[in-house]
Amino acid sequence: MSSGQLPRWVDFGLIPVLNLIAAFLVSGLVVLLIGENPLEAVRILLWGSLGFGEGVGFTLFYATNFIFTGLAVAVAFHAGLFNIGGEGQAYIGGLGVAWACLALDHYVPWWVTMPFALAGAAIMGAAWAFIPAWLQAKRGSHVVITTIMFNFIAAALMNYLLVNIMVKPGSMQPETRTFEAGGKLPFLKEFVPGIDFGTAPVNLALIIALLASVAVWLIVWRTRLGYEIRAFGANATAAVYAGISPVRVIVITMLISGGLAGMMAINEIMGSQHRLLLEFVTGYGFVGIAVALMGRAHPVGIVLAAILFGMLYQGGAELSFEKPAITRDMIIVIQGLVILFAGALEHMFRPALIQFFTYSRSPAEQAG
Amino acid sequence: MSDTPAIELRNINKSFGPVHANRDIDLVVKKGSIHGIVGENGAGKSTLMSILYGFYQADKGDVLVDGRKAHIGDSKTAISLGIGMVHQHFMLVDNFTVLENVILGAEGGPLLAGGVSKARQELKRLEDDYGLKVGVDELIEDLPVGLQQRVEILKALFRGAEILILDEPTGVLTPAEADHLFRILQVLKDEGKTVLLITHKLREIMAVTDTVSVMRRGEMVATRKTSETSMAELAELMVGRSVLLRVDKKPAHPKETVLDVSHLTVTDSRGVQVVKDVSFNVRAGEIVGIAGVSGNGQSELLETLAGIRKATSGKVTIEGATIDLAETHVDPAMMRDWNLGHVPEDRHRMGLVTGFAEYENAILGYHNDPTYSKGFLLDIPKIRDAAREEIEKYDIRPPDCLLKTANFSGGNQQKIVLAREMERDPTVLLVGQPTRGVDIGAIEFIHKRLIEMRDAGKGVLLVSVELDEIRGLADRVLVMFDGKIVGERSPETDESELGLLMAGAHGENA
Numbered sequence: 001m002s003s004g005q006l007p008r009w010v011d012f013g014l015i016p017v018l019n020l021i022a023a024f025l026v027s028g029l030v031v032l033l034i035g036e037n038p039l040e041a042v043r044i045l046l047w048g049s050l051g052f053g054e055g056v057g058f059t060l061f062y063a064t065n066f067i068f069t070g071l072a073v074a075v076a077f078h079a080g081l082f083n084i085g086g087e088g089q090a091y092i093g094g095l096g097v098a099w100a101c102l103a104l105d106h107y108v109p110w111w112v113t114m115p116f117a118l119a120g121a122a123i124m125g126a127a128w129a130f131i132p133a134w135l136q137a138k139r140g141s142h143v144v145i146t147t148i149m150f151n152f153i154a155a156a157l158m159n160y161l162l163v164n165i166m167v168k169p170g171s172m173q174p175e176t177r178t179f180e181a182g183g184k185l186p187f188l189k190e191f192v193p194g195i196d197f198g199t200a201p202v203n204l205a206l207i208i209a210l211l212a213s214v215a216v217w218l219i220v221w222r223t224r225l226g227y228e229i230r231a232f233g234a235n236a237t238a239a240v241y242a243g244i245s246p247v248r249v250i251v252i253t254m255l256i257s258g259g260l261a262g263m264m265a266i267n268e269i270m271g272s273q274h275r276l277l278l279e280f281v282t283g284y285g286f287v288g289i290a291v292a293l294m295g296r297a298h299p300v301g302i303v304l305a306a307i308l309f310g311m312l313y314q315g316g317a318e319l320s321f322e323k324p325a326i327t328r329d330m331i332i333v334i335q336g337l338v339i340l341f342a343g344a345l346e347h348m349f350r351p352a353l354i355q356f357f358t359y360s361r362s363p364a365e366q367a368g
Numbered sequence: 369m370s371d372t373p374a375i376e377l378r379n380i381n382k383s384f385g386p387v388h389a390n391r392d393i394d395l396v397v398k399k400g401s402i403h404g405i406v407g408e409n410g411a412g413k414s415t416l417m418s419i420l421y422g423f424y425q426a427d428k429g430d431v432l433v434d435g436r437k438a439h440i441g442d443s444k445t446a447i448s449l450g451i452g453m454v455h456q457h458f459m460l461v462d463n464f465t466v467l468e469n470v471i472l473g474a475e476g477g478p479l480l481a482g483g484v485s486k487a488r489q490e491l492k493r494l495e496d497d498y499g500l501k502v503g504v505d506e507l508i509e510d511l512p513v514g515l516q517q518r519v520e521i522l523k524a525l526f527r528g529a530e531i532l533i534l535d536e537p538t539g540v541l542t543p544a545e546a547d548h549l550f551r552i553l554q555v556l557k558d559e560g561k562t563v564l565l566i567t568h569k570l571r572e573i574m575a576v577t578d579t580v581s582v583m584r585r586g587e588m589v590a591t592r593k594t595s596e597t598s599m600a601e602l603a604e605l606m607v608g609r610s611v612l613l614r615v616d617k618k619p620a621h622p623k624e625t626v627l628d629v630s631h632l633t634v635t636d637s638r639g640v641q642v643v644k645d646v647s648f649n650v651r652a653g654e655i656v657g658i659a660g661v662s663g664n665g666q667s668e669l670l671e672t673l674a675g676i677r678k679a680t681s682g683k684v685t686i687e688g689a690t691i692d693l694a695e696t697h698v699d700p701a702m703m704r705d706w707n708l709g710h711v712p713e714d715r716h717r718m719g720l721v722t723g724f725a726e727y728e729n730a731i732l733g734y735h736n737d738p739t740y741s742k743g744f745l746l747d748i749p750k751i752r753d754a755a756r757e758e759i760e761k762y763d764i765r766p767p768d769c770l771l772k773t774a775n776f777s778g779g780n781q782q783k784i785v786l787a788r789e790m791e792r793d794p795t796v797l798l799v800g801q802p803t804r805g806v807d808i809g810a811i812e813f814i815h816k817r818l819i820e821m822r823d824a825g826k827g828v829l830l831v832s833v834e835l836d837e838i839r840g841l842a843d844r845v846l847v848m849f850d851g852k853i854v855g856e857r858s859p860e861t862d863e864s865e866l867g868l869l870m871a872g873a874h875g876e877n878a
Contacts, residue, residue, distance in 0.1 A: 222745045227728070227735050234723040240676055241710070241718045242733035243701030 006350075006357055012301065016294055016342065018349045020308075023341035027334040036325050048318025049311035055318065057188070057200025063303075063310030064202070064267045067209040069288025070306055071216050072125075072261035074297035076143075078220055079253040080233035085132060085147025086261040087285030088154030089125040093262025095158070096120025097269040098166070098176055098276035101183030108182050117183075117270050118208070118263065125262015126255040128154060133254030137247040143254070151285070162278055175277035185271040203271035212260060213299035219256070229253050261285060287339070294342040305342075312338060372435040374399040374531050374562040375420070380429035382415055389415040391586045393429070397531075397579075402553055402563040404573040404594070407583030408606055408807035413566050416583070417533055420564075421453045422446040433531075452524025456536045458516050462509040466502050466519050467491060470526050487526070494525050498555050513663070514545035521552065532556065533564045538572060542661045543835070543867035550576045570599045571836075582606055607808050615840040617819045622651035622843070625685075626827040627673075627708075627796045632682030632693065634665075634672050642668040644851040646682075650796060650827040655818065657842025657859070658831045661870055665851035666831045667713055670800050673829070674710040675703035687795060704733060709789035711782075713800030713831065719785040722774040726764075727755035729773050730788055758787035763813070779810030786814060796827045803837060815841060835866060 028038035049059045069086045076083035083089075100116040132146035162174040185204045189197045220226040232239040232249040240246065268280045291309055295301030316331035341348070373396045380393040389412045397403045407413045418424045420431065422440040431438050433449045440446050446453075460469050467484065470491060476483035491504050500518050508516060517537060524532055534553075538546040553563050553576055565577060573580050574594060581591040582605040590605050627650040634643035643665045650656045660666050671677040672693070673684065679693035687706050691698065703710070712718040720729050731740055731751055740751050755769040762783045764776070773781060782802065789797065799818065803811040818841060822828055832838050838845055839859045847855045847869040855869045 218745070222748070224735055224741060224746060227731075227746065231721050231724070231732065235717070235721045237718050238721050238732065241674070241700055241712055242735070243675075243699055243704065245699070 006354060010353060010357065012296055012298075015349055015353065016296075016301075016305075019294070019341040019345070020338065022345075022348075023334075023338040026341075027337050030330070030333060030337075031326065034325055034330070036323055041319060041323065041326065044319045044322050045311070045315035047315075048322075049315035052198075053196040054198025054200050055314055057197030057202045058314040058317075059307065059310040060188075060197075060206055061200055061202040061267070061272065061310070062313040063306040064206045064209045064271075065264050065284040066287060066291045066306035066309045067213060067303055068264035068267070069261055069285050070291030070295060070302040071212060071299065072257045072259075072264075072285075073288045073292035074295070074299075074302055075216060075220065075229075075260060076253055076257040077292060077297045078226075078233045079229045079249055080236065081136070081250065081253060081257070082144050083129065083147055083254060083257045083261075084144060084286070084289060085129060085150050085258070086264075086288045087281050087283070088147070088151035089128045089258040089261035090264040090281045090285050091151075091154045091158055092128040093121040093125035093265035094269050094276050094280060095161070096122070096124035096262065097265045101179045101270055102176060105180040105183030110182055110184055110186065113182050114185065114204075114270070118266060121262040121265045122259035123262075125265075126259040128262070129254045129258025130251070133251045133258075136254075137250040155279075158278065162276065166276065173277075176275050179270070179274045183270060184274050185266070187271075201272035203267065205267035205271040208263070208266060210303070212263065213303055216260070217299045225252065261288070287335075290339040290342055309335070309338075372399065373397055373432070374401075374434065375564075376432040376435075377416075377420075378430040378432070380416065380419060380426045380431070382412075382419060382424060382426050388586050390419070390426070393588050395581060395588060395591070397562060397564060399562055400557060400560050401578045402557050402565060402576055404565045404567065404577035404580040405583060406568060406570065406573055406580060406602060406606060408568065408809075411583040411606070412586040413583055414535065417453070417535060417564070417566060420446070421451060421533065447527050447529070450528055450530035451533065452521075452527060452529025452531065453533045454517065454520040454524060454535065454537060456539060458513075458520055460508045460516060460519060463507060465505050465507055466511075466522075467504045469508060469519055470504075470523050472523075474527060490526060491522065494522055497559065498525070498552060500525075500552060512545075513540045514542070514548065517541070517549065518552070529561070531562045531564065533566070535566045536568070537565070538567070538569065539833075540662055542871045543863070544871050546572070570602050573602065574599060584608055603808065615815045615819065617841075618823070620654045620822060620843040622654040623825065624652055625649045626652045626687075627829065628685035629673070630683045630685075632669070632672065632684070633680045634668050634677060634682075635680045636668065641680075642851050643672065643679075646848075646851075646853050648846055648853060648856075650829050652795075652827050653822060653825045654843045655822050655828040655830055655841050657838035657845045658829070658848055658853075659835055659838045659845055659866060659870060660831075660833070660848035662833045664848050664870075666833075666848050667800065668851075669848070670710075670713065670798055670829075670831050673703075674708070674712070674798055675700040700733065701736070704792075707793075707795040709792055709794030709797040711785050711789050711797070711799045711802060713804070715781055715785050720773050720781060722772070722781075724773055725770050726759070726773055726776070726784060727752045727769040729784055730755035730758055730769070732788065734788070734792065758784075758791055761791075762787040762817075777807070779806040782806050782814065783810065786817060790817065790821060794826065796829065797821055798829050798831075800831045801833065802830070803832075803834070835863060835870075839863070839866075 031038040031041045049055050069090060072086045073083055097117045097120055100120040101113055104113045104116060128150060132143050132150055135141040135146055136143045166176050167174055168177040188202045188206060189195060220229065228239065228244045228249050231242060232244055232246060236246060264284060269276055273280060287309055291302055291305045295305040312335050316334065320326055320328050320331055375397040377393055377395040380390050382390040393416060405413050415424065419426050422442045422445055431440060438449055440449065461472065467487060471483055471487045476486065488504060495501055500522055502515050502518050502522065508519065537549060541549065556563055567573060577594045579591060580594050580597065580602065582589050582602060584606060629649065630647045632643055632646045633641060636642045646669060658666050668677060672679050675698045681694045684691050684693055686708060716722060721732065740747055752769050759767045759769060764780050764783045764787065773784065776784065802814050802818065806814065818828060830838065830842055842859050845857045845859050846853050847857065847866060849870060849872040854872065857866060
């Protein structure tokens with residue numbers, strides 16, 4: 001038996017919690033250094049994100065974005081691919097949403113537009129992931145390099161399209177016209193009576209994100225395709241031995257990953273902004289990497305991690321509003337620390353825990 | 369020579385979680401002797417040596433080197449105490465010269481020049497003293513494995529080793545190279561060095577050691593003078609019951625040809641021809657063994673036949689259909705459709721996804737079989753049932769199809785692969801190194817299964833670097849050297865003759 005075994009609850013519960021506590025302790029020190037009370041800061045952060053309806057609404061709105069980008073990173077992860085192009089794929093996904101909405105919003109209700117917008121988002125996101133995937137599969141160009149370069153290309157392309165082509169005629173703003181009712185997803189408060197989310201734009205996309213999580217779980221753990229993806233990710237040589245085509249797995253996985261990232265645009269563009277504008281992704285694609293790491297590339301974990309990061313975004317905004325000494329940049333520092341401890345320092349506590357659990361377990365098991 | 373033992377271990381205990389890898393080990397290694405340690409895989413030999421070399425610390429017990437208690441916290445301390453280790457997998461930098469490899473980590477100062485010239489002299493002396501001839505300025509990648517191993521020994525001696533630990537040193541050697549190694553060990557012994565030889569090959573123990581200690585399930589069960597024991601006794605001590613050293617089988621009754629390979633040539637990614645114009649056939653009801661020192665094209669041959677590697681030219685006839693391997697696209701899934709099973713040489717790298725649960729590995733390569741699917745989804749309960757059946761039939765332990773495959777022992781992992789490939793009832797079974805890293809009990813079981821396959825009228829192609837295994841199982845032996853089949857012999861052929869063929873001594877065209 002290998003000595004590196006930990007009980008599941010430790011692996012999936014205790015370690016993320018320990019990482020989080022470590023991140024908050026260090027953040028607390030930072031807050032202390034600038035002369036504020038860390039406990040007070042935590043109180044505001046929690047209240048700001050969960051304490052009232054509007055706060056909860058914003059938390060869930062941000063979480064929706066993180067679920068999509070987190071799932072995108074996780075799916076690629078299972079095939080051993082590191083898709084850090086979620087940023088660009090989501091951005092280009094916005095194009096698909098905007099095209100569907102701009103074309104249909106005058107003629108049909110939102111629920112007719114929605115499937116087209118969803119398909120548009122997924123197809124455009126997937127298309128943006130396709131070229132890096134193809135280069136990786138056929139030429140061995142590393143997706144980490146190519147996807148990150150494609151983020152820049154996406155930014156430049158969107159800039160060009162919004163400034164020169166899709167811009168509302170006569171407007172100086174590099175954005176499209178605002179969609180009509182047929183291009184707007186209903187807010188959650190409109191069909192969940194009794195809950196007051198205030199001005200928070202949390203919308204139907206949250207439900208789509210949760211359905212996408214279920215779909216990802218089914219695909220990865222219950223289908224032949226998922227089996228091939230996981231086999232390839234865990235041991236590419238064994239996958240080839242098993243007759244699994246690496247080219248097929250790489251391309252299909254990246255298409256799914258890019259499609260999920262692209263679907264993030266549904267939440268922002270069709271659900272909240274109701275127009276296509278510059279830089280609406282603002283880092284959600286990158287934070288998706290931390291969400292996937294923290295959520296152990298499992299949909300349940302990703303939903304939880306996404307809510308946590310949603311809380312950080314929303315609570316952080318409240319915090320910088322309440323405490324002028326804790327600026328917006330400070331909040332980013334704290335988010336950075338959470339990413340650092342949850343993602344990069346993932347294995348910091350693991351060796352100690354393994355030792356602790358092997359020692360505390362062995363006498364009992366030897367007696368038995 | 370003094371009577372103080374070179375190494376004395378007293379009451380060594382080491383646990384990894386619930387596994388008691390070493391239990392109350394006592395061992396005395398006499399100075400200037402060759403001391404063998406045998407035991408099955410997982411018996412605790414490697415753990416014990418790792419404690420001696422400072423990779424692990426014992427939970428309890430003392431290590432005495434030269435009669436003095438030593439606390440060996442890392443390999444640096446071990447080296448300073450005069451303990452050197454030659455690992456099973458060489459720790460050499462391929463694109464460095466012999467000299468550069470030897471001084472690596474012992475450069476003797478920030479500038480290389482001074483250390484290098486001193487090292488050159490010292491190496492020359494060592495080469496002369498011990499008959500360890502290696503060109504000091506040769507690149508490692510240009511040396512055959514036998515010489516690479518000598519570099520490892522030189523490395524240890526250069527660091528002043530008085531006690532040399534060799535971990536399974538002959539796994540990669542030809543019989544002739546192994547003989548040469550044993551002669552070197554003899555010289556080392558005559559010079560007063562102490563040698564600890566870890567192996568599972570009893571023949572080697574009998575050939576070179578003075579004393580032999582046997583380990584079983586973490587315990588030291590016996591220490592014998594080599595001259596006063598026998599292979600049968602040692603085998604029994606290792607396993608804890610009497611073992612069949614010979615494979616019991618009836619004569620083969622081969623029928624029609626089931627696999628015909630003609631003029632197969634394979635070129636690897638560097639453009640080197642690794643299989644050169646190879647032709648042979650396998651008939652139903654026989655085991656054809658391919659003998660050869662590892663690295664002479666057997667692996668590539670097997671992988672090409674399994675559809676993993678692309679051939680440059682050549683044809684294969686299987687299930688009555690002839691396929692031109694150079695022109696037709698072939699992949700492993702197609703070969704499986706043609707009823708060709710494949711037990712790959714390296715189960716960790718190729719045969720299993722060790723991170724998967726057992727039942728997931730039970731369908732690896734057969735996951736597209738419609739019986740395992742229910743519509744769009746995999747039929748998990750059905751897959752688990754099938755896995756449980758194989759677990760029972762092949763006595764895979766622990767009998768838990770949900771357990772991560774990495775947590776099974778080597779022998780049981782191999783049984784998982786065998787069960788998967790054999791239970792599909794293939795017409796032809798390709799088998800590579802079926803018992804590498806597998807304990808004696810499981811070896812017996814695996815050999816029996818292979819004979820049963822043969823007797824059930826299947827064609828088996830067996831590749832193994834263990835000559836004993838080939839001679840025990842095969843009905844015909846093909847010897848491969850440098851990518852070519854250099855001869856066909858009956859398994860009863862004298863071992864030295866096969867050994868010479870394997871070394872390419874007198875090539876003949878088959």
